[in-house]
Amino acid sequence: MAYPPSLSNSTPLSKAGLIIAAAAMIGMLYFGRNILIPLALAFVLSFLLTPMVNALQRIHLGRAPSVLVVLAFCFAITATVGWGVADQLLEITSHIQDYRSNLEEKLHSLHSRKSTPIAQATNTVQELNRELAAAPAIVADSGRNKEASARSVHPIPVQVTAPASNLLDDVRALLGPLAGPIETAGLVIIFMAFMLINREDLRNRLIRLAGQAQLTVMTKALEEASDRLSHYLLLQLLVNGCYGLLFGIGLYVIGIPHALLWGSLGALLRFVPYIGTWIAAAFPMAMAVAVFPGWKQCLFAFALFAVLELLVANVVEPWLYGSYTGISPLAILVAAVFWATLWGPVGLILSTPLTLCLILAGRYFPQLGFLEVLLGDEPVLRPEQMYYQRLLAMDQDEARNVAGDYLRDRTLDDFYQSVLIPALRLAEEDRHSDALGDRSSEFISQTTRELIDDLGERIVSPEVAESDPALSDTTIETASVVCVPARDEADELVGMMLAQLLRQKGFHRARSLTIGSVEEMLAQVGEGGFSIVCVSALPPFAVGQARSLCKHLRARFPEIAIVVGLWGFTGGVPRAQERVGSACTDAVCTSLSEAMLQIRTMAGSRPDLQPESKHSTAPA
Numbered sequence: 180m181a182y183p184p185s186l187s188n189s190t191p192l193s194k195a196g197l198i199i200a201a202a203a204m205i206g207m208l209y210f211g212r213n214i215l216i217p218l219a220l221a222f223v224l225s226f227l228l229t230p231m232v233n234a235l236q237r238i239h240l241g242r243a244p245s246v247l248v249v250l251a252f253c254f255a256i257t258a259t260v261g262w263g264v265a266d267q268l269l270e271i272t273s274h275i276q277d278y279r280s281n282l283e284e285k286l287h288s289l290h291s292r293k294s295t296p297i298a299q300a301t302n303t304v305q306e307l308n309r310e311l312a313a314a315p316a317i318v319a320d321s322g323r324n325k326e327a328s329a330r331s332v333h334p335i336p337v338q339v340t341a342p343a344s345n346l347l348d349d350v351r352a353l354l355g356p357l358a359g360p361i362e363t364a365g366l367v368i369i370f371m372a373f374m375l376i377n378r379e380d381l382r383n384r385l386i387r388l389a390g391q392a393q394l395t396v397m398t399k400a401l402e403e404a405s406d407r408l409s410h411y412l413l414l415q416l417l418v419n420g421c422y423g424l425l426f427g428i429g430l431y432v433i434g435i436p437h438a439l440l441w442g443s444l445g446a447l448l449r450f451v452p453y454i455g456t457w458i459a460a461a462f463p464m465a466m467a468v469a470v471f472p473g474w475k476q477c478l479f480a481f482a483l484f485a486v487l488e489l490l491v492a493n494v495v496e497p498w499l500y501g502s503y504t505g506i507s508p509l510a511i512l513v514a515a516v517f518w519a520t521l522w523g524p525v526g527l528i529l530s531t532p533l534t535l536c537l538i539l540a541g542r543y544f545p546q547l548g549f550l551e552v553l554l555g556d557e558p559v560l561r562p563e564q565m566y567y568q569r570l571l572a573m574d575q576d577e578a579r580n581v582a583g584d585y586l587r588d589r590t591l592d593d594f595y596q597s598v599l600i601p602a603l604r605l606a607e608e609d610r611h612s613d614a615l616g617d618r619s620s621e622f623i624s625q626t627t628r629e630l631i632d633d634l635g636e637r638i639v640s641p642e643v644a645e646s647d648p649a650l651s652d653t654t655i656e657t658a659s660v661v662c663v664p665a666r667d668e669a670d671e672l673v674g675m676m677l678a679q680l681l682r683q684k685g686f687h688r689a690r691s692l693t694i695g696s697v698e699e700m701l702a703q704v705g706e707g708g709f710s711i712v713c714v715s716a717l718p719p720f721a722v723g724q725a726r727s728l729c730k731h732l733r734a735r736f737p738e739i740a741i742v743v744g745l746w747g748f749t750g751g752v753p754r755a756q757e758r759v760g761s762a763c764t765d766a767v768c769t770s771l772s773e774a775m776l777q778i779r780t781m782a783g784s785r786p787d788l789q790p791e792s793k794h795s796t797a798p799a
Contacts, residue, residue, distance in 0.1 A: 221370030665716035
């Protein structure tokens with residue numbers, strides 16, 4: 180993941196400006212919430228209803244009629260369900276007195292349990308606290324009474340008059356606490372209708388505000404935002420609706436009254452992260468306590484809620500729309516607290532969609548890249564970085580866990596090429612820049628060596644490649660290959676990996692040398708009678724040593740095939756060949772897979788490389 184340069188090279192002035200801008204933005208969100216909340220609700224709901232509008236347009240219905248049909252359909256469903264819910268809610272309020280005796284009986288049973296020693300001690304302490312708190316109040320009241328009696332106070336007549344009311348105030352007084360939600364709903368419907376009708380015009384204006392230079396980026400961002408938000412909201416509506424239906428049916432089977440009310444409430448409150456489901460479960464459980472004489476129905480309701488929540492939250496939701504959010508669990512919690520603090524319950528409902536929009540903005544605009552890092556659920560460190568970072572922290576177990584997680588669905592050569600070799604390269608860069616101490620360097624090398632040995636013990640039966648007909652079992656078994664490190668221990672470790680992979684492919688006589696002086700390694704090559712030598716070099720620091728070692732090998736053993744591996748060299752094989760030169764090498768490669776392919780090709784195409792044609796004996 181590329182990080183924006185402005186984050187790493189920011190000056191104190193730019194950081195201060197960023198803090199001031201963030202504070203101004205938060206203040207604007209808070210003080211402008213009366214208009215921003217309906218606007219945000221309309222924005223999110225427009226993404227939810229856009230697929231329905233598009234479906235009607237595909238049957239040659241105009242944009243405005245399609246929007247009106249969709250809004251009328253949604254209003255009809257909302258009114259129908261709301262009428263049934265309101266009817267059951269009024270029925271509950273009319274029977275509150277009927278539940279009083281049952282509640283009093285349960286409360287009496289709870290109070291009867293207060294005869295335990297702990298309860299008695301608690302009551303004694305509470306009474307003492309009340310007496311101590313009452314004593315200063317009595318003294319203060321007596322002092323005020325004496326002061327009041329010492330002077331004469333003449334009462335002043337006060338007349339309170341109400342200001343003249345208008346029609347809007349009268350309507351608000353009539354609606355009572357429903358006035359605010361009805362006003363917000365009206366604004367949401369108006370904003371949403373205009374957004375759905377003028378969707379293309381609003382999109383073009385956003386692109387124009389971003390500038391012509393951002394045309395491609397803004398187009399991709401809007402397309403992904405529309406796709407991910409629409410799919411996420413539709414799936415969330417489907418999941419919550421099915422949850423409410425099953426919850427209501429379960430409560431009806433249990434026998435708890437007003438199952439439609441509790442099912443609808445469960446479906447709606449599931450849009451509220453974290454606390455919504457618990458509130459939805461608390462109401463029917465309280466109803467069961469009020470209606471039934473025992474606790475059995477209440478426990479059944481809780482069991483129903485627990486089973487449904489575990490299945491939906493841990494199985495259904497991750498499977499259906501886990502990939503559409505891309506938000507980390509901690510970010511969901513922080514976003515819920517942040518938006519709830521600014522906008523109340525509505526902010527809690529909008530927290531996930533708004534956070535998803537922020538993540539998409541951070542993905543497409545480098546200046547906001549920190550948003551994706553902070554809020555997204557994708558790993559911010561690559562596997563090789565995680566492995567190297569754990570070794571820097573001297574955490575061998577977690578480094579092995581990184582290796583195990585990567586190998587769970589990938590091959591061993593992929594792990595070596597994509598994780599271990601880049602991690603060793605990071606260690607070499609830090610070591611040459613004096614950022615890595617000797618103790619840490621030794622720990623990294625030793626841990627990596629032990630990991631390679633451990634993975635080598637798990638090698639199964641050899642897998643001989645069948646793609647090259649020139650290779651036979653005898654050719655592979657008799658070909659002797661040695662991996663020679665060019666400079667230091669990192670080159671030796673990569674040589675161990677290559678030799679291990681060759682043995683896994685059937686080259687039983689493949690081995691690797693430990694790092695030593697050039698003369699010592701040349702002597703070991705001569706004593707072993709090897710037919711193919713692979714010079715292992717980890718750029719950028721070992722390229723010169725690899726070229727020098729290659730020249731010594733060619734001068735001492737002109738008949739041996741020499742392969743130079745510049746692992747992960749930028750620029751690919753052509754540039755690597757230029758750096759090493761063609762006079763002393765038979766092949767140059769930049770990856771382990773390329774090296775194995777070159778060695779297989781040499782073993783099958785050059786019979787003179789077989790040990791039987793030489794006068795030396797290969798090691799046992």
